[in-house]
Amino acid sequence: MLEAAQLVYNKFWGKNLNDILQPVPNYGDLKYFTEEQIVDLKLMRLLYGETVLLVREEYDVCYNALKDSNSGGVVVTGQPGIGKTCFLYYLLFRRLSEKKTVAFQVGDIFFLFQETGVRILSNSSTQSSIPRGIWALCDYTVVIAIPCPTFLAASTMGNAWIVQTSFPSRSRWSKWLKDQKGYLVWMEAFSKKEISAIGLIKRLDVERLCKNYDLWGPSARTCMSLMDGGQLEDYKRSVESAADKFTRDVGQFADLDDMSVSHRLLVLLPCKTRRTVTATLASDHVLGFVFRAYAKRDLAARQRFYQMISRYYPWLCASARYIFETGVLLWFRYSPTEDLLSCDPALDWYPELKIPACRENMVFFSKPEALNHVDNLKLPFCLVSVSETSAAVVAIVLTEDFVITVQMTIASKHDAKSIGFEKIYEGLPPKFLEARTWCHVFLTDTEDKAISLREQRLDDVVEKLIETPIYFYSAFFNVDELASILTAERAEKLNDDIAAATEKMDTSE
Template structure:
């Protein structure tokens, strides 16, 4: 049997004033420090009844004090005041080179005393933290919140606390927890200050992925997942709120769940009830999900979570900004997964805004201009004065990105590129693609601000910028989008520019010069009723698709003898699948519906890069009576008509003349409403000549 220890102990407050008399404690040396704390609390009843035992801080005096001598000299209180007790969380507190050493949260007492120390001396000082400290108040409030959550949700349906919100166009219903229910539950003490909790579709997908990963925690030896995504989205954005969503669902199903609310404190929900672990360590039941939200100050889950993660008893779900520095170390050590959460789609942004009483059309207009950030949307909606400040932030971010990108291209992360300009998305929707992210510019308005900064650079600087950006997985898509807008603006709105060289996708076709088009149409390839108007427009002109669903066609140029489909690329080489139309059925449909009395369109197609002949005879014309161009017996051959080749052209950054100044850029830049908005009526469509001048579509005489 382990020897019995006899320790003399004094309990003091934060001002080192004794609380009660010296205690004589007897405890076995193989007991642990939590056992000693519980013994002290029991001996000090009722003075410490208001306090959890794990909040007591115990100090071993490295030089025990002679109790009788201090009493005889009348120096007892003064001597206690002179004892230096450092911050118990500091490294100095655990060193044995001062006057006292802090006892660890969990440690066998024999580490500190193998046998009973010298009798008649003070061996142990116990500090009682102030009851009214912010931390102690928070712990008490969390304890009350945890009790309410357990009573309301444990093994009970969520429907009683949910309310619906219906988005009108397109019609869709979302569920959310309204403000009155959140107030009753007291979740603000879990650091949730919003007026509602929207249940996003993204949460359902993430929840499903985490359930699959948690089942494999022992076979694949992974103990957790880091949930990350677009920075700056703390307002109902999907990271902090997602933990609350998980907590609600786990409680409703009666599943063991731990929720961390301080760096070293958490609350545990089990079949046995609720227990708050403040400043202490404890084992978690098997199958527990341990929910933690990291910050720059406290990037790691608490010790109890990490120990359970290592043993695979629990599965840690930590939310974090996309800055890998916060979670890279523990994720690597514990082989945790990463899950990149996507931004709000438009319907969810509208739903969130409607919950807060905002007009759905105003929300749509805002998102079309500023992007999908729920944080930015709510900030602007609640305080319009912030918009002008936000505009300055966007311009500064664009300037920084263009002028400093080369300095950190090899080690850039999303937090270094302002989220006001770029939006971070998962690479894809599969669980594997969710573990990496890409960046993008969401709106043409933000894109144009960035283009203005690029315009200030000379030709070589612009080329170098595009090349650098295209090398990074996050931004190469944005680089292509930027260049595409530059090219389309050049093609459609600069009457003084020279034509642009066109490199055909098929090497055996000759090079062409793409002319500057004085007119352009914003046309959906699905607008079959509008195609008849194309034949009446004076060539050359440019058709820009209003929908970016085609993977290979950015624009189509109609000339007298050629039709050129434009693909803009920032890469040094670019291959178009087959002829570039495997994924561009809409573009093919556009050409097939071209009508002309004296022109025939020969479509390039698989296996025939020079142009597909009509039923093997180039002299046979398609007519309404002979729609497929079949050879007819005893019929004279139709005279060969003018042939139009269809080019799938690759336009590279090195081929174009740069914008020389912001002033010149402003001269011929095409506005959003002129480039991308689709006119509902085919009659009276507008084309753009010089910037800002809208003219009626010029028609050839019938």
């Protein structure tokens, strides 16, 4: 071990880090330590378990968040599989390049790197062996649960500043962090550019790796493990189990501390300062697992779950929105044709409006050009957008008398400029539109939101966008009333149809 530590010292002490790092091919702004460098430094002897080390853009952000602290320590945490342990080794290299004395814990010993060289010391050494102002680095492992006694004693005396990297499980580090009056720094998850770079320097199938990223979320560890096709079914089952647990009692995960659920379902999103964090579901694909688990619950359990995520956990608003939108689409597809959804007008003189269920007369579209050929459709007909860039209108319902653009939202306000009326206006045949009244409906999940949405005065904004008048309405859609329609099988079929339409869109571009 001492030989490896000496190699690291000789390589980095006082050296320019940028001169040592290698650019990632085709990603010139990203750099990394190559496999050859890792081997030459014998980093495996220092318990480094990877073959390369990508210097993420986030590492510089986190380093700047660390270096001005006056506390006794910090835990750097975040999404599992985003390079927290790699960050610790990067910290070691960077501090050495800046000629800063640093201690680095490895198992039951630690190395003291200083201007005179490297020393190896026991974890139970006296705190006096730690020079004042030192950074003491350690990673949470099965061997190292908390920083060693020497680090903790030196921190208490004000000599050392501890940096530990760990999963976001408070039981691991809350006591020592509280005792040392420390704080948390949350690390951002991998970007798609970074996951592509990892694939390139590890000689993996980058396209397949990015598909795993889109399907399952930004954990590099998960994305790479699923390159082995044999692990996919087991991972799906683990996500299904997590979704089942999540929808059974979402309240138990309010502090994001249950890693059996959070790292399979959630993406942790730090704020700008990296001191606090929120979360969202990892992907639309993962949202589908949550919805199917939700659909299997009885009515009382569904009501409880939806109320919790829509009212009390803002970080789960994407899940609430997905459940609401999926419920509406299932209503369009499976509700009896005689069912009509009554809408309330923004002004009393607007025409009476009721939205019909369209059942089999429902298709998905990705481009406005799909609206060019609606003249011969059997009405009523519903077109549902699957394009992320096609504005906020999710559904367009065509009847003999109306063109009804439907925006599904769980917010209480919305800006008309982002709705995308211009594209719809340009896409519909002029004569078809002239023969009908255009109505826009904000469809939401509470009566209070419905009132707020229709009271917005959007008429003037719309007049500046298109030449056709649009009448604004709102409607309250109660997801609790879907008991006879909502099943896991129907939800899965809807999700498959949307995925197929989205894939068709991707291949045509």
